[in-house]
Amino acid sequence: EEKEEDVLRDLRLFLRNIVETLLVDRRFKIFSKPVDIEEVPDYMMVIKKPMDLSTLLTNIDEHKYSTIREFLADADLIWKNALEYNPDSDPLDRHIRHRACALKDRIQTFIRDGLGEDFMSLCEEIKKSR
Numbered sequence: 001e002e003k004e005e006d007v008l009r010d011l012r013l014f015l016r017n018i019v020e021t022l023l024v025d026r027r028f029k030i031f032s033k034p035v036d037i038e039e040v041p042d043y044m045m046v047i048k049k050p051m052d053l054s055t056l057l058t059n060i061d062e063h064k065y066s067t068i069r070e071f072l073a074d075a076d077l078i079w080k081n082a083l084e085y086n087p088d089s090d091p092l093d094r095h096i097r098h099r100a101c102a103l104k105d106r107i108q109t110f111i112r113d114g115l116g117e118d119f120m121s122l123c124e125e126i127k128k129s130r
C-alpha cells in the first residue's frame with residue numbers, strides 16, 4: 001500500500017516538474033530569481049513576501065510543502081506581487097502584468113491537468129493526521 005512518504009515524494013516530483021517547466025519558459029524569465037533589491041530599493045516596503053521560481057524549487061527540496069494548497073500559496077505570490085508592484089499604465093508595467101497573468105493561468109492548468117482530486121485530498125488528509 002502506498003506509504004505517506006511515497007505520497008509526499010510523488011507531490012515533490014509533481015511540483016518540481018511544474019517549477020522546472022516554468023523556469024525554461026522564456027516568458028517567465030523575470031520571475032526566475034528574486035527581485036534585485038539594489039535595483040529596486042523600495043521593493044521590500046511594498047511587497048511583504050517576495051517570491052520567485054528558484055525559491056519555490058529550493059522550498060520543494062527542503063520539504064516545505066506537504067499539500068498542493070501550501071505550494072499554491074507561495075506560487076501565487078509570484079504573479080500577485082508583480083501585479084501589485086507594477087500597477088501603472090506605462091508599457092513596462094503592462095508587459096509584466098501580462099506575463100504575471102500568463103504565469104497565473106499556466107500554474108492553474110498544471111494543477112487541473114496534473115492531479116486527480118483524490119491526490120489533493122490525500123495530501124490534505126496526511127497533513128491533518130500530523
Ligand SMILES: COC(=O)[C@H](Cc1ccco1)c1ccncc1
Pocket residue numbers: 030031035039040081082085086092096
Ligand atoms: C518581478 O519583477 C518585478 O516586479 C520587477 C520590478 C522592477 C521595477 C523596476 C525594476 O524592477 C520588474 C523587473 C523587470 N521588469 C518589470 C518589473
